[in-house]
Amino acid sequence: xxxxxxxxxxxxxxxxxxxxxxxxxxxxxxxxxxxxxxxxxxxxxxxxxxxxxxxxxxxxxxxxxxxxxxxxxxxxxxxxxxxxxxxxxxxxxxxxxxxxxxxxxxxxxxxxxxxxxxxxxxxxxxxxxxxxxxxxxxxxxxxxxxxxxxxxxxxxxxxxxxxxxxxxxxxxxxxxxxxxxxxxxxxxxxxxxxxxxxxxxxxxxxxxxxxxxxxxxxxxxxxxxxxxxxxxxxxxxxxxxxxxxxxxxxxxxxxxxxxxxxxxxxxxxxxxxxxxxxxxxxxxxxxxxxxxxxxxxxxxxxxxxxxxxxxxxxxxxxxxxxxxxxxxxxxxxxxxxxxxxxxxxxxxxxxxxxxxxxxxxxxxxxxxxxxx
Numbered sequence: 001x002x003x004x005x006x007x008x009x010x011x012x013x014x015x016x017x018x019x020x021x022x023x024x025x026x027x028x029x030x031x032x033x034x035x036x037x038x039x040x041x042x043x044x045x046x047x048x049x050x051x052x053x054x055x056x057x058x059x060x061x062x063x064x065x066x067x068x069x070x071x072x073x074x075x076x077x078x079x080x081x082x083x084x085x086x087x088x089x090x091x092x093x094x095x096x097x098x099x100x101x102x103x104x105x106x107x108x109x110x111x112x113x114x115x116x117x118x119x120x121x122x123x124x125x126x127x128x129x130x131x132x133x134x135x136x137x138x139x140x141x142x143x144x145x146x147x148x149x150x151x152x153x154x155x156x157x158x159x160x161x162x163x164x165x166x167x168x169x170x171x172x173x174x175x176x177x178x179x180x181x182x183x184x185x186x187x188x189x190x191x192x193x194x195x196x197x198x199x200x201x202x203x204x205x206x207x208x209x210x211x212x213x214x215x216x217x218x219x220x221x222x223x224x225x226x227x228x229x230x231x232x233x234x235x236x237x238x239x240x241x242x243x244x245x246x247x248x249x250x251x252x253x254x255x256x257x258x259x260x261x262x263x264x265x266x267x268x269x270x271x272x273x274x275x276x277x278x279x280x281x282x283x284x285x286x287x288x289x290x291x292x293x294x295x296x297x298x299x300x301x302x303x304x305x306x307x308x309x310x311x312x313x314x315x316x317x318x319x320x321x322x323x324x325x326x327x328x329x330x331x332x333x334x335x336x337x338x339x340x341x342x343x344x345x346x347x348x349x350x351x352x353x354x355x356x357x358x359x360x361x362x363x364x365x366x367x368x369x370x371x372x
Contacts, residue, residue, distance in 0.1 A: 010169035013043040014177065019166065020051045024102070024138050033123045033139040035108070035160075038168035039202050041217030043178070044142040048104045051140075058101040060092055064111035064119060072118040072128055093131060100136030109143030109155060120159055172196040175216055180338065181345075185226040186292035188219055190258050191251055193288045198247060205244065214243040222251070254285050261286015264293035272309050277316040284326055287314075291335045298342055301351045311335045312357035336361060 036044040052059035126133040205213030240248040261281035294307040314332045343349045
């Protein structure tokens with residue numbers, strides 16, 4: 001496909017996951033292959049693994065840029081009994097004793113065109129040579145288009161016409177939900193909350209003729225760097241080498257604001273009231289840093305209960321002298337929603353329901369006409 005082939009609306013990675021789950025659940029639709037288009041690091045590979053895990057079925061993950069055409073076709077040998085040559089299929093392809101699963105053909109558009117012929121046979125006919133893919137298996141492919149700035153070979157219309165296509169794009173809310181679930185470093189989540197344009201700047205970097213830029217996968221690596229025991233100087237080297245020098249400089253500048261603005265451990269240890277109010281952050285970066293830091297700390301009933309008290313006190317910032325104009329209520333609502341979500345996922349919902357701080361917050365929203 002040349003240029004921008006996406007005459008279909010974009011879909012978030014979470015939306016693509018939900019659609020693939022429903023497709024797999026339908027025995028008829030499962031037999032039609034799906035193609036995930038999207039920029040590097042958007043999470044195409046990850047979402048296919050999650051769909052397989054959702055159903056508890058095996059996943060055969062073939063990265064087509066790392067194998068040869070013969071790896072899919074198999075090896076040929078002479079069968080003396082039949083008096084003819086026979087193909088031995090490769091051992092990694094599903095067999096009859098694996099009745100259901102997902103065959104993932106990653107980097108389809110970047111693969112050698114000789115290899116694509118074999119891959120196309122699996123997609124079009126669900127077979128290669130004498131090998132036949134079991135009926136219960138779904139084929140999912142993924143790749144980049146040329147406008148994504150990646151190596152890409154054109155996809156013919158005959159193949160494109162035999163697949164469901166998903167135009168997967170990065171969406172900050174979906175990414176942050178994924179980041180919370182995966183336990184990303186709070187600083188990364190706070191930074192992207194206030195700098196959502198930095199989630200993926202691939203196009204801007206390509207326009208500037210730069211090879212390295214920010215991407216969702218890159219931010220996952222940055223999170224791992226921050227959570228590591230590397231020295232401060234080593235952290236800077238690795239972050240610069242992952243998202244580029246300019247992005248790293250801005251990130252570390254905001255990181256200082258986040259770290260200076262909110263001491264989560266001190267807040268958790270402080271008494272409710274004046275002691276807590278004195279520790280509340282006075283910058284937007286600090287507010288989001290505090291929010292995601294508290295969220296990461298909510299691993300027990302007591303920690304969650306204390307975090308709810310802190311968040312309920314956020315409006316106290318406005319009553320302090322020289323307080324800056326900040327979207328305190330918006331941040332408070334976000335924090336409460338994230339904590340409720342985490343409580344539901346970790347079995348701590350009773351702590352929310354038993355929290356006087358949460359009930360005061362809910363009552364305040366009701367009086368303001370914001371309940372529901």
